[in-house]
Amino acid sequence: MSWTDERVELLKKMWAEGQSASQIAKELGGVTRNAVIGKVHRLGLSNRTTGAAPVKAEAKEKPIETPKPEVAAKPKPEPRPEPAPRPAAEAKPAAEPRPMPPARKQIIPAGQPLPPQPSANEISPEALAKVSEVEKKAKKLTLMELTERTCKWPVGDPATDDFWFCGLPTQAGKPYCEAHVGVAFQPMSTRRDRRR
DNA sequence: CCCTGATTCGC
DNA sequence: GCGAATCAGG
Numbered sequence: 001m002s003w004t005d006e007r008v009e010l011l012k013k014m015w016a017e018g019q020s021a022s023q024i025a026k027e028l029g030g031v032t033r034n035a036v037i038g039k040v041h042r043l044g045l046s047n048r049t050t051g052a053a054p055v056k057a058e059a060k061e062k063p064i065e066t067p068k069p070e071v072a073a074k075p076k077p078e079p080r081p082e083p084a085p086r087p088a089a090e091a092k093p094a095a096e097p098r099p100m101p102p103a104r105k106q107i108i109p110a111g112q113p114l115p116p117q118p119s120a121n122e123i124s125p126e127a128l129a130k131v132s133e134v135e136k137k138a139k140k141l142t143l144m145e146l147t148e149r150t151c152k153w154p155v156g157d158p159a160t161d162d163f164w165f166c167g168l169p170t171q172a173g174k175p176y177c178e179a180h181v182g183v184a185f186q187p188m189s190t191r192r193d194r195r196r
Numbered sequence: 197c198c199c200t201g202a203t204t205c206g207c
Numbered sequence: 208g209c210g211a212a213t214c215a216g217g
Contacts, residue, residue, distance in 0.1 A: 003208085020200065022200080032211080034210055035209075037202070038203095038211090039208090041202075042208070047201095149198065149199090169199070
């Protein structure tokens with residue numbers, strides 16, 4: 001595979017979106033993340049992230065430095081021509097405040113809230129808020145891009161174009177990332193006040 | 197161990 | 208220019 005214009009474009013796009021090199025590599029196919037990173041550097045679009053601290057300190061072997069007894073008034077260690085750090089895509093109000101994981105449609109006809117249920121389901125508002133927030137940082141992977149350790153929480157409508165999986169790293173052998181685990185499993189709680 | 201990006205250097 | 212190997216973290 002070679003870096004055709006299209007491939008480079010996709011690379012730029014995804015990189016700008018904050019996708020990781022490995023994800024971009026998978027998407028492109030035929031290249032490794034190293035190739036992607038290499039290309040990114042060659043293209044000159046490397047450092048992302050607003051407050052990137054370029055001062056990495058390179059203690060390489062440099063017994064002799066460029067003998068340039070010139071210029072030393074203003075080193076200017078802060079060269080950041082990056083005015084817009086986050087494009088922020090589009091502002092989606094909140095079409096689906098509750099994704100509901102393994103899809104549990106309301107079995108209840110209507111009218112009743114749904115309190116008389118053994119599976120007391122009251123997800124803390126915190127957890128929900130966390131999920132909403134995490135969705136912004138989600139990797140938005142496609143079905144094929146999911147791995148054993150990427151969050152498999154679905155977002156959006158599968159029948160729509162904007163359907164994707166969270167993709168953030170799973171917390172620990174679980175199928176979801178931390179935030180989504182929070183709302184996915186929580187059956188054994190809530191009714192803590194047994195014996196009453 | 198999983199993952200990141202950064203750099204080097206032979207091709 | 209390319210990218211595997213390597214490095215340096217999280």
